[in-house]
Amino acid sequence: MNNNETFEPVIIGFTCNWCSYRAADTAGTARVKYAPNIRLIRLMCSGRLDPTFVLKALANGADAVLITGCHPGDCHYVEQNYKALRRFHLLKRVLTQMGIEPGRLKLVWASAAEGAILAAEFDKFINEVRALGPLNWPLQEQKTFSTPTLAEVAA
């Protein structure tokens, strides 16, 4: 990567169909501006968020992941956002143990009407991640892994 370029993070955002995706729509309808670093994925519910989605995003080049959903108590499916909350906390610990800064995973609640608030959260997170810098998977330093021969194992 060219070090002279200013680092611009790429962030994947998971939104829930009923609240936060609609909040992003509301931000659009209100023409609220935010930085273009975030790309959104629509899920039916924040409870659908499989932690492997987050890992996949980070492994494929995203510098951070934002999880969004309905406010506690407002979940379209009654209480599934609480389950997303539990997963988020556990996942954050796992990521930290893997050596990924906890600031690269964030959870934000937004209701469908809170377009401006969500846009502000997007900008805030993008700034936070920009300060953290790029997430560099040390692919180059990866050692070759070779399967031991029968002779080596039997010895």
Add this chain to the structure above:
Amino acid sequence: MSEKIGVYVCHCGTNIAGIVNVEEVSQWAGSRLKDRGVVIARDYKFMCSSLGQELIEKDIKELGLTRVVVAACSPHLHERTFRTACERAGLNPYLCELVSIREHVSWVHTDKIAATAKAEAVLSGGVERVIHNEPLEPLKVPIHPDSLVVGGGIAGIQAALELADGGNHVYLVEREPSIGGHMAQFDKTFPTLDCSACILTPRMVQVGNHPNITLLTWSEVTKVDGYVGNFEVSLKKKARYVNTELCTGCGICVEKCPKKVVDDIFEVGMAKRKVVYMPFPQAVPNFPVIDAPNCTFFQKGTCKACEKFCPTNAIDFNQKDEDITVKVGNIVLATGYDLFNPQRIPQYGYGRLENIYTSLEFERLCNASGPTGGNIVLKDGVTPPKTVGIVHCVGSRDQNYNGYCSAICCMQSIKFAHLVHERTGADIYNFYIDIRTPGKSYEEFYQRVLDEGTHFVRGKVAEVTDVARSPEEEGKLIIQVEDTLIGKQRRIPVDMVILSAGLEPRHDAKEIGKLFGIACSADGWYIERHPKLDPIATMTEGVYIAGCVQGPKDIPATVAQGAAAAARIQGKIQQGEITLEPIRASINEDQCSGCRICNDLCPFNAILFHEDLAVSEINAALCQGCGTCVAACPAGAISGTGFSNEQVLAQIEGLLLRNIEKIESNKVPV
């Protein structure tokens, strides 16, 4: 075999094209994504127009497209439009995806280069995703023609009558011994000043007599099983201790009953009733009920005066609660509101000082069948007040209690001012923050009351006290308020204070909501499907809400909602069967290990466990498609149609296309 994907990028006039270089995006898709399966990529001014849709239909027929991706506005607007277009051309509608490059790109970003790059990434995400889309078929379930209406207030009554008049059978369940709800407690209704009972009771009688309505009062719902079109509802019909087959409603039992208790429900603690009682004279059904916890016979084994004097032997002390199960296709929840308790605002003196009434209590005071026969008098029962203070916004529009506006209190307070003026000629002060009179003839009513000479003071009442500071204040209730229009503190001595307490959700609304599988918002009102466009449906198919359960509103709005819920249900019943979106989860029996982690995660109880096979199974009609179980299954045995793991993972790859390229190009070969 790779799919044949058609990509369509919409200009949306200049809405998208003004910021995103749509031609570049379309060309990029056609070339860069060619090896992903894109066979044609077009851009067009208005994809949602007939001509735009025809572009898609033509390509499907001529090029044999197997997948379609449209990059345009939000799927919440036009997903159905494009899916229907695909269907017309012979392609399964679920093989079409709409990705938003308007609300999420062109409308929110100013950097044209960055926006175009993001649009390409979003489109690439959609293309990768759609490859894994499956041709889904919507589920069809039959609709039982019977309906259940819970709550016998004006909302429930309206819904029940509309359904019944339409030829459908309705169960109307009411917790109290009579239907009527809060409206039966009022004296006059604004702005017409119609007698509330006079306009309500004909409807109540209609309900009582209607051949299509099974009225179950003094009853509650205990359990709801099943799903839209096929609910099985368990009810408890509480024992009245009166045989309704024999009872003629003569009322002799009530007359002869020797014991009186405070009526906390209908008379809101303002009057007493007998232990065997009819809640009010126009009660429907016209049968009394025995209040067992207070009854001398049930407590001590003596008395039985009602049984002795009943001319038809209708009193039955051995009657038991009855458990009933009914099958219905649709449910309307119309359980109304509770009043804010002003004791939570100690500085208003409610419950501590005399002659301070809540709005409902004052309604009873005004009502001809109330404790004072409709005379507005002080606690002594004789003296009319010479000055009255009416406080708006008690517990409403207040960050300390409820932030929302209760919608009806201004009109109600103005109505009280009019009634006090009419019946006592007292000096009246209304203390308000704003005057809210949005309905038909409401503003004119306010003007009329202004003309009557009522004083309106703009200020939130700070305190109601009996501590006098001057001789004129002795023996009075003093209202301390800042009159904001003159910028001065005022102390106004009055004889009586009426607190327009705010409306709150029923205090057991959350538990009741859980029974029916619907959720409450942060304020406690039930959540509607869409606050603007669908206020009477909920997120749970087959369960509708009407009236103040959805939020504070006046009687015309409540009636309209009751009628709307009925109309919606009639439409469903008429179709005979209902189509459900096929976004559902399903469990692969072979992969399921029977760990049951998923069982407890489902808020709709859609997952059952087969003890014999030791695997879980999802009821497709109950499943609402949230996907929580899909994410939770450690064996990966649950797949979610419409939002499968393959689809989401592919979309992530697509969104990060350029980044993947960067990583791959940085990789040092090992």
